[in-house]
Each structure stands twice: as structure tokens, then as C-alpha cells.
Amino acid sequence: MSASMTDETDAPIHEPRLWRDNGWTAQVIKNEDDEGWAVAMFKAGESEPALVGPWTMGRDKKNPKPLDTAAFNTLVKTASEVIRRHEQQLHAQLNKALHVARDGNWIKVTLEIVPAEDDPYAWLRAHDAAGGQLAQVKVAANFRFSQSTVEAWVDNGFERPAGRD
Incomplete structure (x- = not known):
């Protein structure tokens, strides 16, 4: 150049x-x-x-x-x-979203990957239908974001997934 x-x-x-x-x-x-x-x-x-x-x-x-x-x-x-x-x-690639229906309400669950060079991680977040944040946990960047893992997270009261960081 x-x-x-x-x-x-x-x-x-x-x-x-x-x-x-x-x-x-x-x-x-x-x-x-x-x-x-x-x-x-x-x-x-x-x-x-x-x-x-x-x-x-x-x-x-x-x-x-x-x-x-x-x-x-x-x-x-x-x-x-x-x-x-x-x-x-x-x-x-860095932002994913899924929806879960619970008790007649929709919950939007998002995964935002932070591609930090030394230690990449992700934020797993849940929001209600109005956009209010219900929960946020830090997970590994390679967290398996699927309908079943998202539903399990919601059903477990938004507890931080075990062994995921």
C-alpha cells in the first residue's frame, strides 16, 4: 500500500x-x-x-x-x-434471540457474545414482552444457545447455567 x-x-x-x-x-x-x-x-x-x-x-x-x-x-x-x-x-453471529412462552407471557432471551481477544464471554439476558430486563448472567462465549437450553434457563428461575463459564 x-x-x-x-x-x-x-x-x-x-x-x-x-x-x-x-x-x-x-x-x-x-x-x-x-x-x-x-x-x-x-x-x-x-x-x-x-x-x-x-x-x-x-x-x-x-x-x-x-x-x-x-x-x-x-x-x-x-x-x-x-x-x-x-x-x-x-x-x-454475535447476537442471537429466541422466545419462550411461560404463564401466558412471552419472554425474549438473547445471547450477546463479547469477542474479547483474551477472554471472550457472552451475556445471556431475558426480557419481558414490554422490553423490561428480567435477568442477566455471564456465560461462556461458546454457550450452547438453543431452544432447550433457553427453556431450561427460564424454568430454573434464570439461575446461572452450571459449568458454563
């Missing part, structure tokens, strides 16, 4: 192979896999590209097509969508 990629300035750059604007940088690079070209999209402050994809050859069939406003805007939109989908997937 070139020094300009990590530069935190907001000064726009509009060059044929390097375009920076609105918190994004596009850099056209030689494709390592074949004779073609690729474009890498970096969000400001990030060291890894959010998106790397093929780039169109220019008219001479040797050099890349120059970046322009329309192409850059399309790349920003695509890279933003990739980031959004990644964040949604991560959120879904």
Missing part, C-alpha cells in the same frame, strides 16, 4: 490510477493473477481494502482505463455495501 493510502488528509486526488474523495480511496493496481488490472477500494483509516475487483482495460488493451467520477462513485457504493453486509453478518 502506498503512503497516500494511509494519509488521513481529506484533500481529494483525481488521478487516472488513484482517486481519493469523501473518505474513500480507489487505486488501480496490476492484477497479480493475470495480465489484467484490478481496483482496490480503501475506506479512510483502514489498512485493508474493503473491496478488490477486476478493472477494465483501456483502449490500447495494455493499460487500465482511467478512473473517473462515475466509476469512483459506483465503486464507493459497492464497497459500502460490502462493508454493510459484513457488519450485518458479524452482528448476526
Whole structure:
């Protein structure tokens, strides 16, 4: 990655192979896999590209097509969508919810995994239908979150599951 990629300035750059604007940088690079070209999209402050994809050859069939406003805007939109989908997937992996019916009332049970590097853990929480918290216990990050374990936790009066931390 070139020094300009990590530069935190907001000064726009509009060059044929390097375009920076609105918190994004596009850099056209030689494709390592074949004779073609690729474009890498970096969000400001990030060291890894959010998106790397093929780039169109220019008219001479040797050099890349120059970046322009329309192409850059399309790349920003695509890279933003990739980031959004990644964040949604991560959120879904770290946050789970199930419902249990007891005494004519619905209880929502959630598991929120905290992926701490040294000691990951999770919060097991129960909420009533109005959103009021009924219980919260800390469990192991690998807690088996299933309908049966959730029902057992509720039926045991929200006691901390044994051997789960």
C-alpha cells in the first residue's frame, strides 16, 4: 500500500490510477493473477481494502482505463455495501434471540457474545414482552444457545447455567 493510502488528509486526488474523495480511496493496481488490472477500494483509516475487483482495460488493451467520477462513485457504493453486509453478518453471529412462552407471557432471551481477544464471554439476558430486563448472567462465549437450553434457563428461575463459564 502506498503512503497516500494511509494519509488521513481529506484533500481529494483525481488521478487516472488513484482517486481519493469523501473518505474513500480507489487505486488501480496490476492484477497479480493475470495480465489484467484490478481496483482496490480503501475506506479512510483502514489498512485493508474493503473491496478488490477486476478493472477494465483501456483502449490500447495494455493499460487500465482511467478512473473517473462515475466509476469512483459506483465503486464507493459497492464497497459500502460490502462493508454493510459484513457488519450485518458479524452482528448476526454475535447476537442471537429466541422466545419462550411461560404463564401466558412471552419472554425474549438473547445471547450477546463479547469477542474479547483474551477472554471472550457472552451475556445471556431475558426480557419481558414490554422490553423490561428480567435477568442477566455471564456465560461462556461458546454457550450452547438453543431452544432447550433457553427453556431450561427460564424454568430454573434464570439461575446461572452450571459449568458454563
